[in-house]
Amino acid sequence: MVPVLLILVGALATLQADLLNHKKFLLLPPVNFTIKATGLAQVLLHWDPNPDQEQRHVDLEYHVKINAPQEDEYDTRKTESKCVTPLHEGFAASVRTILKSSHTTLASSWVSAELKAPPGSPGTSVTNLTCTTHTVVSSHTHLRPYQVSLRCTWLVGKDAPEDTQYFLYYRFGVLTEKCQEYSRDALNRNTACWFPRTFINSKGFEQLAVHINGSSKRAAIKPFDQLFSPLAIDQVNPPRNVTVEIESNSLYIQWEKPLSAFPDHCFNYELKIYNTKNGHIQKEKLIANKFISKIDDVSTYSIQVRAAVSSPCRMPGRWGEWSQPIYVGVIYGPGCFHRFRPQRVTSKISLWLLNMRNLRMKPKLKLYIVWKRLDLKSWEIPRFDGILPF
Numbered sequence: 001m002v003p004v005l006l007i008l009v010g011a012l013a014t015l016q017a018d019l020l021n022h023k024k025f026l027l028l029p030p031v032n033f034t035i036k037a038t039g040l041a042q043v044l045l046h047w048d049p050n051p052d053q054e055q056r057h058v059d060l061e062y063h064v065k066i067n068a069p070q071e072d073e074y075d076t077r078k079t080e081s082k083c084v085t086p087l088h089e090g091f092a093a094s095v096r097t098i099l100k101s102s103h104t105t106l107a108s109s110w111v112s113a114e115l116k117a118p119p120g121s122p123g124t125s126v127t128n129l130t131c132t133t134h135t136v137v138s139s140h141t142h143l144r145p146y147q148v149s150l151r152c153t154w155l156v157g158k159d160a161p162e163d164t165q166y167f168l169y170y171r172f173g174v175l176t177e178k179c180q181e182y183s184r185d186a187l188n189r190n191t192a193c194w195f196p197r198t199f200i201n202s203k204g205f206e207q208l209a210v211h212i213n214g215s216s217k218r219a220a221i222k223p224f225d226q227l228f229s230p231l232a233i234d235q236v237n238p239p240r241n242v243t244v245e246i247e248s249n250s251l252y253i254q255w256e257k258p259l260s261a262f263p264d265h266c267f268n269y270e271l272k273i274y275n276t277k278n279g280h281i282q283k284e285k286l287i288a289n290k291f292i293s294k295i296d297d298v299s300t301y302s303i304q305v306r307a308a309v310s311s312p313c314r315m316p317g318r319w320g321e322w323s324q325p326i327y328v329g330v331i332y333g334p335g336c337f338h339r340f341r342p343q344r345v346t347s348k349i350s351l352w353l354l355n356m357r358n359l360r361m362k363p364k365l366k367l368y369i370v371w372k373r374l375d376l377k378s379w380e381i382p383r384f385d386g387i388l389p390f
């Protein structure tokens, strides 16, 4: 007898709740739904609550559905919502009023709106757009010590007329800038853009919007939008002040952190020691900014370091650029002085060799001294006929 009663009571409770929900709380769709482009690759959706909607002290919400360019949906209590997305294919969305209760959701009918795709002939928009950022020293050192440069490259649309000209804009947050420095192809069409300094903050999580439109007398040029994560396109600068010293059979290699807004402890390094004689490459992953390596007597080594920002400071990113190679060791091979003021180097080196013959020193140390004295940059290392005579 007791179990039957319980079931009855349960059924009654459910029935009551359903009655309350349906009796008859009519949900009306929002009104005045509009989609407005408020910036590059950015729209604002706005609607008003239906003025005829009965309130009955319930919390109404809205269910927003993005239909194009990419499907997405979410609920909100607000009557407007911002979307960041490419707009060259247009934008379409729907919204309806909803009432959530513990076991069911009531919904009104939908209202929809759209933003038409901008005009343009097929095949005229740019393709293969890539962008990278670098940290640079700020021009206003008193405000911010570092800023970010931006470089983007693209290919001309395959059906774009010869007289097409492209224009690039970027938006970061509320700030938009137009490109002033372009590189051009043989037909004088812009195919790359360079901003020496931007408003981009590569520590930030906000997306970078890039917009390229164009003009031509012969066709409407279709614009193109792309979003980038500043984190993903940030190219870490090479480590600075790489120095290599030789002592007996060891290389002492040191460097300093790259030009970056991140402090010292944020970097991981990769060191590459290339033996130019036997082709062997030694690679080391390091946290410290120095390394000691054993070397042999008869080889020349090229040394390079690169850096990456590591996880305590930011989501781990890609490796940055390699530093310029530094060559150390015995120099041999055919003479080829043509790249670097040959006469002066030769005479200076001869002079030094003469002087050094009189010194009692380990051979490698002498060589290092010669280089240091000449203050050669890595790409200026001269090559000699035969082994150096010390």
Ligand SMILES: *[C@@H]1O[C@H](CO)[C@@H](O)[C@H](O)[C@H]1NC(C)=O
Pocket: 031, 032, 048, 049, 050, 051
């Ligand atoms: C809808 O828009 C019209 C015109 O802008 C305005 O007069 C009206 O008040 C709006 N409706 C609501 C419910 O806000």
Ligand SMILES: *[C@@H]1O[C@H](CO)[C@@H](O)[C@H](O)[C@H]1NC(C)=O
Pocket: 127, 128, 155
């Ligand atoms: C451009 O992108 C397409 C598709 O992503 C790729 O197949 C093609 O190789 C790229 N072209 C160049 C020149 O990079």
Ligand SMILES: *[C@@H]1O[C@H](CO)[C@@H](O)[C@H](O)[C@H]1NC(C)=O
Pocket: 040, 167, 169, 211, 213, 214, 215
């Ligand atoms: C390109 O886009 C910018 C920014 O939206 C706009 O100001 C400019 O008029 C557009 N130019 C062309 C040729 O469509």
Ligand SMILES: *[C@@H]1O[C@H](CO)[C@@H](O)[C@H](O)[C@H]1NC(C)=O
Pocket: 240, 241, 256, 257
């Ligand atoms: C690199 O060395 C130069 C000259 O010794 C020095 O002025 C500069 O501060 C060093 N750079 C860094 C990043 O420490």
